[in-house]
Amino acid sequence: SEAIRNAITQYNTQARLINRPMVTWKDITEYSFLGKFDLLHNARLNIQECDWAKPAYQEATLKYFKLCCAKEEITRLNVEIHRLCTSIHDEVISVANVINKLQQSNRMLAQELHQQYRSHLAINAV
Incomplete structure (x- = not known):
């Protein structure tokens, strides 16, 4: 540097x-x-x-900064959790709309998509 x-x-x-x-x-x-x-x-x-040159103080300092980073990461993750939940919610609505539209034009494809998406919904429910 x-x-x-x-x-x-x-x-x-x-x-x-x-x-x-x-x-x-x-x-x-x-x-x-x-x-x-x-x-x-x-x-x-x-x-x-x-004091700052002693191993115990160095270790405590490292742990302090790791703790600070962990707190920042928790804050970021809390934001990301909300984004993920919103994305899942929006996807459910979007796929349901597509399946409903397919019911009119291609019933077999709509049923297959519904079956495939049910397992996806089960995973998201966890």
Whole structure:
């Protein structure tokens, strides 16, 4: 991301001034744990001792954000449920109208469609 590249550039500019090790994009992409960030070891404050760097806090944070996402998903699903119910209702009316019209012109096809659609209705009723 451009923001990370800008941060690397700014860090390297400051690191040159105080004789600290510089980092590259490749270095950043290879870091998978906080402990692997050598630049954090050179910081005045030991970041690894901060609460947010501890595994229990990280896990709690992840669970919190998953919970937030779950709440958003429930809201979306509640909307989708209403759309689905409306769609099923409209389909029932539409198919019933088609079957009624077919009763006049093609009774056999109307009966077959009615039989086929009954199983469909049973599934929708669940």
